[in-house]
Amino acid sequence: MFRKLHDPGPQAVTIFIDGRPVVAEPGESVAAVLLRQQEGWNRTTPVSQSPRAPYCMMGVCFECLVEIDGQGSVQSCLTPVAAGMRIARQQGRRSLSA
């Protein structure tokens, strides 16, 4: 999978992916962080449940949807990380409450 080329140093922030703390650099997108993870996917599709990962990284393909801070179906490639952000991989159809 992908890895970070440089160390973000002291300004690094922590975000949570499915409850696990992960180090991120201010200014990078949530999708970039997701692509560095062992599990290379961020959601499964609503119909066939097949896993999906960020693809276009510029807001057009909608493959990168995740739940962020309780809001479902957010495009992670368009969302910069913020300290304490809680990301949940999305499984199939999202529920009304997320």
Place this chain on the structure above:
Amino acid sequence: MRPDIVVIGGGTVGAAIAYGLAGKCNKVLLLDGDDGDFRAARANFGLVWLQGKGLGMPAYQALTRASIALWRGFTERLEAETAIDLAYEQNGGLAFCLGEDAFEKRRLDLLRLHNQRGDGEPDWEMLDRPALERLLPKVTLGPDVAGASFGRHDGHANPLRLLAAMHAGVLRHGGALRHRARVRRIEPAGTDFKLTLDGETLVAPRVVIAAGLGSPELARQVGLDVPLRPERGQVLVTERLEPFLPLPASGLRQTGEGTVMIGATKDDPGFDVSTTGEAAARLSRKTVQIVPALARVGLVRQWAGLRIMTPDSYPIYAQSQSHPGAFVALCHSGVTLAAFHAEDLASAIAAGSLPGRLSPFHQSRFDVPQAA
């Protein structure tokens, strides 16, 4: 194939009639226009719906009731013949009421309809907020929701699959279907009719005009003067969600795939199917008043279609007096009425005359001068 009967218009209405006729051993030819036409069949909401319909026109309430009674059997036959799942569900349907006044008004409207019907047990009830909450355990209702009316016979289906299945059913029964086959002219030829298409002519002893908004100019040529106007309806569709709405409501339904359909608006811009931001805002606002959590759900599509509206909004079914053998069938709610069109109406057309119970739907009702 020399057809026994030509059905003009392959939308929800023409396809249902052609499917019914083909099943009755007629050699049916179904002629449809093209994607540039106004096509309500491809824009509608998919409700198979009774509650609230037919005020001032008891025959329409009875017709709708009769069609819904046929729907289950109709679906089963069509599904068995075509292996297309119509996703028909009849768990009843809701009309949400925002505020106590709206709740009371709804109750009175349905009571008036019930009294107009005269006999039979009520097949609807008013659900107050606690009752509604019990029916919808996965929904947190907005504070303004006073309750809803519940219609026992209401349901919904996938209207695009319905259309595809009826087309497949026509073929399955030995009928023929032609797309991009616009009829330009109909002329009597002895006791037959000569149809002029682009670059060819066809002859058939009988024709059914069911071309939606394209019907008046064809019908006129065989002595049927059918007044019609388009009424625009806009619909919003959300991303797919886990099932949360176990039964449809009049402006809000969750499909089998999980999307939520929201709609439809009503306005009168003429032959115009553009969508507007204003309609999207209005539909969204109303929906969020009912189910606030939908505010955080993504919309994936908005579309507009034109309803086929007669002056009193009720159907027109007629046979031409000057040109017997030429029929016209026009309606709004072609999904709800599909079972009736495929069965009773197709049988009557096959037999050559429309029964007396359909006389209230003759367009001559519009000729009668209104008393002041």
